[in-house]
Amino acid sequence: MPTISELSDVLDWAAVTALRAIDERDGAGLDALVDATGLDRERVANRCQQLSTLGLVTETEVDGGTVYEVTGSGHGAIGSGLYDEYDLVGEADxxxxxxxxxxxxxxxxxxxxxxxxxxxxxxxxxxxxxxxxxxxxxxxxxxxxxxxxxxxxxxxxxxx
Known part of the structure; x- marks a missing residue:
């Protein structure tokens, strides 16, 4: 698994925003992620593919499309402070x-x-x-x- 530093070099804020949306929903499809992140569909799909390639999320095909879920490695990266490397601002913030x-x-x-x-x-x-x-x-x-x-x-x- 890549280190937090290595992930920070590869992932941009859009990828981490998508990962956070997947994590908060315990898995989500592309439409839900577009709604949750406010990013365009192509960008979300691209970042989800990137997250999948890095082993941070899995892709499961269902009737309605692809559902993305955070993997054990993804949870490990999140627990190790991946979100802290990015200035993600929530509504309360x-x-x-x-x-x-x-x-x-x-x-x-x-x-x-x-x-x-x-x-x-x-x-x-x-x-x-x-x-x-x-x-x-x-x-x-x-x-x-x-x-x-x-x-x-x-x-x-x-x-x-």
Missing amino acids: LDELAAQVAELLERRDELQAQVEDLERDAVELRERAELQFGDRADVSEEFESLLADVKSLERALDEG
Whole structure:
């Protein structure tokens, strides 16, 4: 039997997705696998053939077509962490990721508002400093540097 490393070199995520669908259903035909994986029929058939050639699944002919089942070697590979080698994302994971993305976007919006407040405060403070200190070069340089940093933050947030 090939090692997990060797299987990782040969199998792509579509093959592992098909294997997982077969495993979760304790065997399945091509139509069920197409429905379960969302992959096109030709791709599923190709990956099932690949899995069969590697000895990870067996093919049994029945009246309705071919049924694929995970072999002992397939279960061994799965138990040894084959799925862990691939970033397979399930429905629950997608919901969690969507919530995290929404939270990050909200935090970015809050940061943008804070940066805008910071810019307004810096401009206001510069105006007050100019009234108090006049045209001192060192004071002007400090405020220009501060405003450049604020603009840099704005650009970074806009690009993110």
